[in-house]
Amino acid sequence: MTSIAFYGSSILSAYWNGAATYYRGMLRALAAEGYAITFYEPDVLDRQNNRDIEPPSWCDVVVYDGTVEGLKAAAARAAEADIVVKASGVGFEDDLVLAEVMKAARPDALRIFWDVDAPATLAEMQTAPDHPLRRTLPDLDLVLTYGGGDPVVSAYRDLGARECVPIYNALDPDTHHPAPPQERFRGDLAFLGNRLPDRDARVEEFFLRPAKQTPEARFLLGGSGWDAYPLPRNVHLLGHVRTADHNALNCTPRMVLNVARDSMAKNGYSPATRVFEAAGAGACLITDAWEGIELFLEPGEEVLVARDGEDVAEILKTLPDDAPQQIGARARARVLAEHTYADRAKQADALFRAHAPRLEAAS
Structure with a gap:
């Protein structure tokens, strides 16, 4: 061997x-x-x-x-x-x-x-x-x-x-898959990621800016390093989220967000593990725009692509109630077929x- x-x-x-x-x-x-x-x-x-x-x-x-x-x-x-x-x-x-x-x-x-x-x-x-x-x-x-x-x-x-x-x-379908929702993860948009210097500005734009523009919505922020960061009142801090809870975090809120680091977005063709975790759970994923996304998921059908925080806020306000489940189901089918x-x-x-x-x- x-x-x-x-x-x-x-x-x-x-x-x-x-x-x-x-x-x-x-x-x-x-x-x-x-x-x-x-x-x-x-x-x-x-x-x-x-x-x-x-x-x-x-x-x-x-x-x-x-x-x-x-x-x-x-x-x-x-x-x-x-x-x-x-x-x-x-x-x-x-x-x-x-x-x-x-x-x-x-x-x-x-x-x-x-x-x-x-x-x-x-x-x-x-x-x-x-x-x-x-x-x-x-x-x-x-x-x-x-x-x-x-x-x-x-x-x-x-x-x-x-x-x-x-x-x-x-995706490893044995570890990341649909799971029962958890009350603590209920919300409109969740983002999971440790705080890193070359991602702060993009988190501000794609997550915190839409939070300020949609005060009626509930936002969830998971990951380490955010404790002292100034957050809008409708952003709820989760802290470090154990891997065992990632499925519930992906399945419970209406949508989840992927935000690339500056260097990853610049180089493109760099889908984070979170992209496949979310898709494997059947989540409706919003991602910031980066070159090559269409090689992994089809924009508009299997993933929603946002150019800026305005796009994220617009998606939250206008996406039909039944659309997130349909988008998530198509994303899960795609990654199971091509990206395990x-x-x-x-x-x-x-x-x-x-x-x-x-x-x-x-x-």
Whole structure:
């Protein structure tokens, strides 16, 4: 059985960790394809005290000390794997993780950098010719990203990557699906997202501005970091929402909102995990406009696209009562047919085999 050593932020906790849903969906689906996976995550940022899943059956999880010694011990185990993956945004000594993991990898191992925030990573490398990842790119077999179209692929190749391929976010229908509504989540529009510097202005425009323009409507704001943020009176703060409650949050309000970060919107082709979570639950989703949305959901039929806060307010005021349910049902059908993690895992499996033909013989 082909083994994967995957070094990332956390698979056990979604606390300040937007990649958790992606990791879980992708690795669970890769396990179903026959891979033996070990996920290595550091004990940092209080994530282990905020776990929202138990260690899964489809993946071994190694939680290592948030120290240099703990990091090096975990990195040394990369020598055991056929495929070695270093993800972006581990959250502790990322450059050292990259160096130690790739140093430990066997000469015949497939070496991959998996970027879960390509715009941020590329911005760092483009302004730093001596960036550790930039120096390492020519020695890696493959760069995978969870978003970004041609601009991201071209940028990575220009910086020295042999090949860059997007493996987009998707739906795991076993974890994100329709669920009974919960009274605490009743409202007209819900937005779930941690507060991040490069998203504040867009949250102001697409969420808080329509809240001010429709004071009779009830808005719900979930995620960490919003406690001290000035909010209109009709915006109700939920705080951190556990992954187990995401389905109810998507199913209860009339509509849910996706707001991309500035860099993701600029690059386009970067649907957030929330897009597929909401669609999988059959929610009526409003998203801010970004290039490439039509590759995933059809605007006007399976998703509502807003150019600004005025559009969001107009949708809230004029959308017929029966339309949200119909839009949500069409979105769910589309993602189940074309955008599950099982689909993405087959794409990743084909890439692994293309770049390491010996894996075919070993399987």
